[in-house]
Amino acid sequence: xxxxxxxxxxxxxxxxxxxxxxxxxxxxxxxxxxxxxxxxxxxxxxxxxxxxxxxxxxxxxxxxxxxxxxxxxxxxxxxxxxxxxxxxxxxxxxxxxxxxxxxxxxxxxxxxxxxxxxxxxxxxxxxxxxxxxxxxxxxxxxxxxxxxxxxxxxxxxxxxxxxxxxxxxxxxxxxxxxxxxxxxxxxxxxxxxxxxxxxxxxxxxxxxxxxxxxxxxxxxxxxxxxxxxxxxxxxxxxxxxxxxxxxxxxxxxxxxxxxxxxxxxxxxxxxxxxxxxxxxxxxxxxxxxxxxxxxxxxxxxxxxx
Numbered sequence: 001x002x003x004x005x006x007x008x009x010x011x012x013x014x015x016x017x018x019x020x021x022x023x024x025x026x027x028x029x030x031x032x033x034x035x036x037x038x039x040x041x042x043x044x045x046x047x048x049x050x051x052x053x054x055x056x057x058x059x060x061x062x063x064x065x066x067x068x069x070x071x072x073x074x075x076x077x078x079x080x081x082x083x084x085x086x087x088x089x090x091x092x093x094x095x096x097x098x099x100x101x102x103x104x105x106x107x108x109x110x111x112x113x114x115x116x117x118x119x120x121x122x123x124x125x126x127x128x129x130x131x132x133x134x135x136x137x138x139x140x141x142x143x144x145x146x147x148x149x150x151x152x153x154x155x156x157x158x159x160x161x162x163x164x165x166x167x168x169x170x171x172x173x174x175x176x177x178x179x180x181x182x183x184x185x186x187x188x189x190x191x192x193x194x195x196x197x198x199x200x201x202x203x204x205x206x207x208x209x210x211x212x213x214x215x216x217x218x219x220x221x222x223x224x225x226x227x228x229x230x231x232x233x234x235x236x237x238x239x240x241x242x243x244x245x246x247x248x249x250x251x252x253x254x255x256x257x258x259x260x261x262x263x264x265x266x267x268x269x270x271x272x273x274x275x276x277x278x279x280x281x282x283x284x285x286x287x288x289x290x291x292x293x294x295x296x297x298x299x300x301x302x303x304x305x
Contacts, residue, residue, distance in 0.1 A: 062174020
Protein backbone atom coordinates (compact mmCIF):
# COMPACT_ATOMS: atom_id res chain seq x y z
CA UNK A 1 0.00 0.00 0.00
CA UNK A 2 1.19 3.51 -0.82
CA UNK A 3 0.05 6.54 1.18
CA UNK A 4 -0.10 10.00 -0.38
CA UNK A 5 -0.32 13.08 1.85
CA UNK A 6 -2.32 15.66 -0.13
CA UNK A 7 -1.95 19.26 1.04
CA UNK A 8 -5.23 21.14 0.47
CA UNK A 9 -3.57 24.56 0.50
CA UNK A 10 -6.35 25.71 2.80
CA UNK A 11 -6.82 29.49 2.65
CA UNK A 12 -3.68 29.58 0.47
CA UNK A 13 -1.64 28.28 3.41
CA UNK A 14 0.38 25.08 3.12
CA UNK A 15 0.60 22.33 5.75
CA UNK A 16 -2.64 23.30 7.48
CA UNK A 17 -5.03 20.56 6.30
CA UNK A 18 -4.21 17.23 4.67
CA UNK A 19 -6.20 14.39 3.22
CA UNK A 20 -4.74 10.97 2.54
CA UNK A 21 -4.99 8.79 -0.54
CA UNK A 22 -4.11 5.14 -0.01
CA UNK A 23 -3.32 3.00 -3.03
CA UNK A 24 -4.48 -0.46 -2.10
CA UNK A 25 -3.98 -3.64 -4.10
CA UNK A 26 -7.53 -3.33 -5.46
CA UNK A 27 -8.16 0.42 -5.69
CA UNK A 28 -8.03 3.76 -3.95
CA UNK A 29 -9.19 4.73 -0.46
CA UNK A 30 -9.54 8.31 0.80
CA UNK A 31 -9.11 9.28 4.45
CA UNK A 32 -10.60 12.70 5.30
CA UNK A 33 -12.01 15.03 2.61
CA UNK A 34 -11.20 18.48 3.91
CA UNK A 35 -13.75 21.30 3.60
CA UNK A 36 -15.84 21.99 0.51
CA UNK A 37 -14.03 25.32 0.15
CA UNK A 38 -10.90 23.34 -0.79
CA UNK A 39 -12.68 20.88 -3.09
CA UNK A 40 -11.42 22.47 -6.31
CA UNK A 41 -7.87 22.31 -4.98
CA UNK A 42 -8.36 18.65 -4.06
CA UNK A 43 -9.78 17.82 -7.50
CA UNK A 44 -6.78 19.47 -9.12
CA UNK A 45 -4.33 17.58 -6.90
CA UNK A 46 -6.08 14.31 -7.72
CA UNK A 47 -6.04 15.07 -11.46
CA UNK A 48 -2.30 15.61 -11.25
CA UNK A 49 -2.07 11.96 -10.15
CA UNK A 50 -4.48 10.79 -12.85
CA UNK A 51 -7.43 10.36 -10.47
CA UNK A 52 -10.88 11.88 -10.07
CA UNK A 53 -13.57 11.83 -7.40
CA UNK A 54 -15.37 8.85 -8.93
CA UNK A 55 -12.26 6.68 -8.48
CA UNK A 56 -12.91 6.63 -4.73
CA UNK A 57 -15.53 4.13 -3.56
CA UNK A 58 -14.57 4.27 0.12
CA UNK A 59 -14.06 7.45 2.19
CA UNK A 60 -13.13 7.25 5.87
CA UNK A 61 -13.72 10.24 8.15
CA UNK A 62 -12.14 10.82 11.54
CA UNK A 63 -15.02 13.08 12.59
CA UNK A 64 -17.53 15.53 11.17
CA UNK A 65 -15.84 18.90 11.73
CA UNK A 66 -15.77 20.86 8.49
CA UNK A 67 -11.99 20.77 8.04
CA UNK A 68 -12.17 16.96 8.03
CA UNK A 69 -15.54 16.05 6.51
CA UNK A 70 -16.98 19.15 4.84
CA UNK A 71 -16.58 17.78 1.30
CA UNK A 72 -17.75 14.22 2.01
CA UNK A 73 -21.02 14.88 0.19
CA UNK A 74 -19.15 15.41 -3.09
CA UNK A 75 -17.66 11.91 -2.92
CA UNK A 76 -21.02 10.41 -1.96
CA UNK A 77 -22.52 12.04 -5.07
CA UNK A 78 -20.05 10.12 -7.24
CA UNK A 79 -20.86 6.81 -5.54
CA UNK A 80 -18.53 6.55 -2.55
CA UNK A 81 -19.48 4.94 0.74
CA UNK A 82 -18.74 7.26 3.68
CA UNK A 83 -17.60 5.73 6.98
CA UNK A 84 -18.20 7.84 10.09
CA UNK A 85 -18.79 7.51 13.85
CA UNK A 86 -22.45 6.70 14.66
CA UNK A 87 -22.82 9.99 16.57
CA UNK A 88 -21.66 11.86 13.49
CA UNK A 89 -23.76 10.00 10.92
CA UNK A 90 -27.06 11.87 11.52
CA UNK A 91 -25.30 15.22 11.04
CA UNK A 92 -23.98 14.17 7.64
CA UNK A 93 -27.41 12.92 6.61
CA UNK A 94 -29.04 16.18 7.77
CA UNK A 95 -26.30 18.81 8.18
CA UNK A 96 -28.55 21.86 8.58
CA UNK A 97 -28.24 22.16 12.38
CA UNK A 98 -24.49 21.55 12.30
CA UNK A 99 -24.04 24.12 9.54
CA UNK A 100 -26.15 26.81 11.18
CA UNK A 101 -24.39 26.30 14.53
CA UNK A 102 -21.06 26.84 12.80
CA UNK A 103 -22.38 29.93 11.03
CA UNK A 104 -23.13 31.45 14.43
CA UNK A 105 -19.42 31.12 15.22
CA UNK A 106 -17.87 32.08 11.89
CA UNK A 107 -20.59 34.52 10.71
CA UNK A 108 -19.71 36.15 7.36
CA UNK A 109 -16.53 34.04 7.07
CA UNK A 110 -18.49 30.77 6.98
CA UNK A 111 -18.75 30.45 3.21
CA UNK A 112 -15.16 31.40 2.40
CA UNK A 113 -13.74 29.19 5.15
CA UNK A 114 -15.80 26.05 4.71
CA UNK A 115 -18.03 26.21 1.64
CA UNK A 116 -21.37 24.37 1.39
CA UNK A 117 -22.33 21.14 3.13
CA UNK A 118 -25.03 19.08 1.42
CA UNK A 119 -26.96 16.09 2.84
CA UNK A 120 -25.60 12.61 2.19
CA UNK A 121 -28.13 9.81 1.58
CA UNK A 122 -28.24 7.40 4.52
CA UNK A 123 -27.65 4.57 2.06
CA UNK A 124 -24.18 6.03 1.45
CA UNK A 125 -23.31 6.30 5.15
CA UNK A 126 -21.97 3.56 7.39
CA UNK A 127 -21.20 3.78 11.12
CA UNK A 128 -18.78 1.07 12.30
CA UNK A 129 -18.67 -0.20 15.86
CA UNK A 130 -15.61 0.30 18.06
CA UNK A 131 -12.92 -2.10 16.86
CA UNK A 132 -14.84 -3.09 13.72
CA UNK A 133 -12.74 -3.96 10.68
CA UNK A 134 -13.74 -2.65 7.25
CA UNK A 135 -12.23 -4.40 4.24
CA UNK A 136 -11.85 -2.14 1.22
CA UNK A 137 -9.62 -2.22 -1.88
CA UNK A 138 -7.44 -4.98 -0.44
CA UNK A 139 -6.97 -3.04 2.79
CA UNK A 140 -8.18 -3.44 6.36
CA UNK A 141 -9.28 -0.37 8.27
CA UNK A 142 -10.10 -0.74 11.95
CA UNK A 143 -12.31 1.88 13.60
CA UNK A 144 -11.14 2.96 17.05
CA UNK A 145 -13.46 5.29 18.92
CA UNK A 146 -11.25 8.04 20.29
CA UNK A 147 -13.29 10.76 22.04
CA UNK A 148 -11.81 13.76 23.82
CA UNK A 149 -11.54 16.21 20.95
CA UNK A 150 -15.02 15.22 19.78
CA UNK A 151 -17.52 12.59 20.90
CA UNK A 152 -17.85 11.48 17.27
CA UNK A 153 -14.14 10.83 16.69
CA UNK A 154 -12.63 7.73 15.07
CA UNK A 155 -8.94 6.93 14.56
CA UNK A 156 -8.51 4.59 11.61
CA UNK A 157 -5.86 1.89 11.79
CA UNK A 158 -4.79 0.81 8.32
CA UNK A 159 -3.11 -2.44 7.35
CA UNK A 160 -3.04 -4.70 4.28
CA UNK A 161 -5.41 -7.64 4.18
CA UNK A 162 -3.93 -11.07 4.88
CA UNK A 163 -1.72 -12.09 1.98
CA UNK A 164 -1.77 -8.62 0.41
CA UNK A 165 1.50 -7.32 1.87
CA UNK A 166 3.67 -7.21 4.95
CA UNK A 167 3.62 -3.50 5.77
CA UNK A 168 3.22 -2.47 9.38
CA UNK A 169 -0.11 -0.88 10.34
CA UNK A 170 -0.41 2.90 10.54
CA UNK A 171 -2.93 5.10 12.34
CA UNK A 172 -4.82 8.06 10.86
CA UNK A 173 -5.61 10.16 13.88
CA UNK A 174 -7.75 13.09 12.75
CA UNK A 175 -7.41 15.56 15.63
CA UNK A 176 -7.08 13.21 18.61
CA UNK A 177 -3.27 13.04 18.22
CA UNK A 178 -3.07 16.80 17.96
CA UNK A 179 -1.53 19.27 15.54
CA UNK A 180 2.16 19.25 14.65
CA UNK A 181 3.48 21.26 11.73
CA UNK A 182 7.04 20.66 10.63
CA UNK A 183 9.42 20.74 13.59
CA UNK A 184 6.97 22.69 15.74
CA UNK A 185 5.39 21.50 18.99
CA UNK A 186 2.40 19.19 19.37
CA UNK A 187 -0.74 21.22 20.12
CA UNK A 188 -4.18 19.92 21.17
CA UNK A 189 -7.06 21.41 19.16
CA UNK A 190 -9.77 22.16 21.73
CA UNK A 191 -12.89 23.57 20.04
CA UNK A 192 -16.37 23.39 21.58
CA UNK A 193 -18.60 21.64 22.36
CA UNK A 194 -17.12 18.22 23.15
CA UNK A 195 -13.69 18.76 24.73
CA UNK A 196 -13.21 16.31 27.57
CA UNK A 197 -9.73 16.01 29.05
CA UNK A 198 -10.30 12.67 30.77
CA UNK A 199 -11.75 11.07 27.63
CA UNK A 200 -8.85 12.46 25.60
CA UNK A 201 -6.33 10.95 27.99
CA UNK A 202 -8.08 7.59 27.66
CA UNK A 203 -7.87 7.87 23.87
CA UNK A 204 -4.15 8.66 24.16
CA UNK A 205 -3.73 5.51 26.27
CA UNK A 206 -5.51 3.51 23.56
CA UNK A 207 -3.27 4.92 20.81
CA UNK A 208 -0.17 4.12 22.87
CA UNK A 209 -1.24 0.45 23.05
CA UNK A 210 -2.02 -0.02 19.37
CA UNK A 211 0.67 -1.74 17.26
CA UNK A 212 0.82 1.17 14.82
CA UNK A 213 4.04 3.10 15.34
CA UNK A 214 3.37 5.63 12.58
CA UNK A 215 0.71 8.31 12.89
CA UNK A 216 -0.81 10.43 10.11
CA UNK A 217 -2.13 13.77 11.36
CA UNK A 218 -4.68 15.74 9.38
CA UNK A 219 -2.75 18.75 10.71
CA UNK A 220 -0.18 17.78 9.41
CA UNK A 221 1.41 14.67 7.94
CA UNK A 222 3.44 11.69 9.05
CA UNK A 223 4.81 11.14 12.58
CA UNK A 224 7.22 8.26 13.24
CA UNK A 225 7.99 8.77 16.94
CA UNK A 226 4.55 7.86 18.25
CA UNK A 227 5.27 7.57 21.95
CA UNK A 228 7.27 10.80 22.16
CA UNK A 229 4.57 12.60 20.18
CA UNK A 230 1.76 11.35 22.41
CA UNK A 231 3.69 12.20 25.55
CA UNK A 232 4.12 15.79 24.37
CA UNK A 233 0.47 15.98 23.36
CA UNK A 234 -0.76 14.86 26.78
CA UNK A 235 1.59 17.23 28.60
CA UNK A 236 0.43 20.23 26.57
CA UNK A 237 -3.24 19.24 26.81
CA UNK A 238 -2.98 19.22 30.60
CA UNK A 239 -0.97 22.46 30.60
CA UNK A 240 -3.52 24.26 28.42
CA UNK A 241 -6.39 23.00 30.58
CA UNK A 242 -4.60 24.13 33.76
CA UNK A 243 -3.94 27.55 32.23
CA UNK A 244 -7.63 27.97 31.39
CA UNK A 245 -9.07 26.76 34.70
CA UNK A 246 -8.70 30.00 36.75
CA UNK A 247 -10.31 32.01 33.97
CA UNK A 248 -13.32 29.70 34.13
CA UNK A 249 -13.43 29.91 37.92
CA UNK A 250 -13.25 33.71 37.79
CA UNK A 251 -15.83 33.80 34.97
CA UNK A 252 -13.53 35.92 32.83
CA UNK A 253 -15.36 36.87 29.60
CA UNK A 254 -14.11 34.78 26.66
CA UNK A 255 -13.31 37.89 24.62
CA UNK A 256 -10.90 38.93 27.37
CA UNK A 257 -9.30 35.48 27.56
CA UNK A 258 -8.61 35.11 23.82
CA UNK A 259 -5.76 37.66 23.54
CA UNK A 260 -4.18 36.30 26.72
CA UNK A 261 -4.31 32.76 25.39
CA UNK A 262 -3.01 33.86 21.98
CA UNK A 263 0.01 35.39 23.73
CA UNK A 264 0.49 32.24 25.81
CA UNK A 265 0.46 30.02 22.69
CA UNK A 266 2.67 32.43 20.72
CA UNK A 267 5.25 32.25 23.50
CA UNK A 268 5.17 28.44 23.39
CA UNK A 269 5.72 28.49 19.64
CA UNK A 270 8.56 31.01 19.95
CA UNK A 271 10.28 28.76 22.50
CA UNK A 272 10.47 26.04 19.85
CA UNK A 273 11.74 28.45 17.16
CA UNK A 274 8.52 28.52 15.15
CA UNK A 275 8.69 31.61 12.91
CA UNK A 276 5.82 33.90 11.92
CA UNK A 277 4.92 31.80 8.87
CA UNK A 278 4.80 28.72 11.07
CA UNK A 279 2.70 30.52 13.66
CA UNK A 280 0.18 31.39 10.94
CA UNK A 281 -0.02 27.72 9.93
CA UNK A 282 -0.68 26.69 13.52
CA UNK A 283 -3.32 29.37 13.93
CA UNK A 284 -5.01 28.31 10.68
CA UNK A 285 -5.06 24.65 11.68
CA UNK A 286 -5.91 25.30 15.33
CA UNK A 287 -7.37 28.78 16.01
CA UNK A 288 -6.71 30.01 19.54
CA UNK A 289 -10.19 31.48 19.97
CA UNK A 290 -11.73 28.05 19.40
CA UNK A 291 -9.59 26.43 22.09
CA UNK A 292 -10.58 29.20 24.50
CA UNK A 293 -14.25 28.49 23.86
CA UNK A 294 -13.79 24.73 24.15
CA UNK A 295 -11.70 24.71 27.31
CA UNK A 296 -13.85 27.30 29.08
CA UNK A 297 -16.89 25.17 28.26
CA UNK A 298 -15.12 22.07 29.61
CA UNK A 299 -14.30 23.75 32.93
CA UNK A 300 -17.67 25.45 33.25
CA UNK A 301 -19.41 22.08 32.93
CA UNK A 302 -17.17 20.59 35.64
CA UNK A 303 -17.60 23.59 37.94
CA UNK A 304 -21.41 23.56 37.66
CA UNK A 305 -21.58 19.80 38.21
